[in-house]
Amino acid sequence: MTPLYEGKAKRLWATEDPNVLRMEFKNDATAFNGEKKAQFEDKGRLNNAISTLIYGFLEKEGVPTHFVRQIDDTNVEVKKVEILMVEVIIRNLSAGS
Template sequence: MVKEALVYEGKAKKIWSTEYPDLYISEFKDDLTAFNGEKKSSEEGKGALNNKISTELFKYLNKKGIPTHFVEMLDDNHMLHKKADVILIEVIVRNIATGSLSRNLGIEDGKVLPFTLVEFDYKNDELGDPKLNDQHCLILNLVNDTSELDYIRYMARRINDLLKAFYAQRNLTLVDFKLEFGRDMDGNIILIDELSPDNFRLWDSESGESMDKDRFRQGLGGLKVAYEEVLNRILGEMK
């Protein structure tokens, strides 16, 4: 499989076309960003860790019947996946209050929510990824109708149920995470992007230690060590 043209470059990945019109390659970068790009850095090996973690989680979800874009991991930093038109909605799934939810609504940090909260953000860096309701999504033509939003919410909760249990078996607590969806060449809505500690908040179930990008956001250090530990726990249970 050969990279042909650069289709898109984001904060964490480059997307390349291939000789096959329905297949793309994601190249995972070592770059780190936070606070809508205001804080920037780089951590050698971070991209490879995210690729490996995402690969294992996509494989797991595929086995559980979740439709995703994943095809295979090509090498440490490259993933082969289906081409998909991105739905410009960032889907935020929350099990425990922290971060912006606590800041914006005054909910106690660390409070377990009475039910899984699913929020929509507009995937638009220039606007600062503002919050969306269903009517906003329709006005912006991000989806065809409300049934698609219902489906996205259902899939987000289903993925959350699967990954909460998956991580709990590995002594990790799934606090919250971001998902992205797209349409494949047949128009089906599928899970895309990545599944890594860059867009998951994971706490060690015993110590409460952050095992995700909050280590960069909060200046805690040890990000690569934390990501390596997450991968080791995943692989240790899946062998």
């Protein structure tokens, strides 16, 4: 497979289907705009499991997603889409920027 993109939390790979990509969840974590980096065992597996649950819930409620199927513990297949550049940071408490 051909690597297409690598970000902070995921890698994207081309597949045999030009409309489907493989998305791999990494164990990498960053903080402070990338100044601090670390690896956490099972982070990719947990992020994949949570994302798969959320995609399934959204699809069940009639909200279309790019999710196709889970391949294994850290990989899913997703539809190739045009990216809308939005970043969301979730904190478990109210905080300013």
